[in-house]
Amino acid sequence: MYQALFDLVEQYDIITIYRHVSPDSDALGSQFGLKQWIQDTYPKKQVYALGSSGSGSRDGNFPAMDVVDDGTITQSLAIILDTANSARVDDERFLNAAYRLKIDHHIYVETFADVEIIQDLKGATCEILADMFMQKGIRISALCAQYLYGGLIADTLRFSISTMTPDTFHVAAYLLTCGVDVAKANEDNFSTSLRLYRYENYIRANCSVLEEKLAYMIVSKEDYEHYGLTFDEAKEKVFVMGGVQEFEAWALFIEKERDADGNAIYNGSLRSRQKTINDIANTYHGGGHRFACGVKGLKKDDINRLLQELLKRIDE
Template sequence: MKNTMFELIEKYDVITIFRHVSPDSDALGSQFGLKQWIMDTYPNKQVFALGYENSKSKENVYPCSDQTDDETIKKSLAIVLDTANAKRVDDSRFQSATHILKVDHHILVDSFADTEIVDDLAGATCEILSGMFMENGYKLSAACAQYLYGGLIADTLRFSIPTIKPHTLTIASYLVGCGVDVAKANADNFSTSLKQYRFENFIRSNCTVIEDTFAYMIVRREDYERFGLTFEEAKEKVFVMGGVHEFLAWALFTEKEKDEFGQPRFNGSLRSQHTQITDIAMKYHGGGHRYACGVKDLTLEDIDSLVTSLLNRVKEETEVK
């Protein structure tokens, strides 16, 4: 099945590549890494990396999105990367393409493509793509490898998540062998500005800790704007509560907008050390991986209910142990 991607790319002269909304490094790295490989391998093909939302925190690392018209998309092979369900694709025009290919590492919740390559045990979509390149003996350009390596270390938190396998590190070695600047990739994905550093300390100092095993933080718009951050920058800070031995799970809820009644709506990022939380996230307009999920469009009442569900799940795990 994985060779199907190469067969499809070979077949089509026009290729459009899509990612999810609010793109992270895996979405952007896989998108621009694949685009770079296609341009390096097939210089006569037309290839477009599409998406309306640009991540301000990644603007110095990844190029701006391309633009193209509807007719070009209609005759293209559309490749949707790192996106579990159709509603999260950051340009709905992908649905009009001649053929749709999905490559993803989230738990399968929505089969929306003609051809799907899904490995929910992979640490990143960049890992899946890199594995296919490696297995087919391709020598990647340094630019292509840099994009893919950046997405790989970002989504695996520098190879620290529970699903890391020996194969993941083999792929990382392969990418480094293609010319990755490892120090730059780490700086691009894990260095922080002074204003972000101060905001991270704000979260550490103000998060709620329950029974020493669960931590969460509700961040209002005025909170992150006071530090000069955008919503996109603020919502990425869930990692701040990670790395604490006692925390079995943690969550960050960030205000995005207010509804028609003036009530705040929040998007959330949920994490756990080794407690499966995907089923909980799916009940709150979300989903993702076993130990890392996103939820969206939550009210304060939703957050209360979700926190209770997560806390109960953590208690269940502690009691079993």
């Protein structure tokens, strides 16, 4: 299964690499980690990381996105990372590529590539890529390892999620042998600015709690802009409500836009300690992992129904 990546990269002289919209550290880390390995290994190949910029608070830790014309893409191998469904790929031109390979750790949603490597028990797409290199006996560059390690610790919350396995630690150890600066990776992914610190405290102080087991927060555009945040920065902070012993699940809903009637439309992030909730998210225009997923395009009434479904799931 892993060999497909190496065979396809060897075959194509032009490679375009994609990830999901509003990328997190795993999406960006896997994208630039893979790009770095290809450039290190095949310096004559044309390799491009595609997608919009300005998508999150961690963008400053990564290079600028590349820009290519349509003709280049039609000649390329497209590698799509960390994305379960085609609608979330941050550049629909991947559909025009000569060949498509998907590598992902989300639960299967749909097939949209010629070859798909899906391992939904892995903690991060960065973990899959690092495991590929490790199994192949490749010593990757320190910069490539830094990108992959950053995405790994971000998506596993520094190895604290419930789906951790010994293999994840094995992969992390491999990355360290390649020259990862652990202190820098933690600083890049988990330090915060004063404005984000104040926003996080705002969520802690104002979140609502249902039956002492489900915490949630609904944040208006006016609220997060008061702290100087973008939508993408604001939506990252669902973790703020985690770590409370009584909370079995927690959710953060962020206003993204308003419809023609002036009603606020929200995207949300859902988390659960032990109960599977991604099936619930699927019915609200979302999806993701069993205990960590997203929803989108919700009005206040949708949010209220969703919260009741989460409460019911907690009680099952």
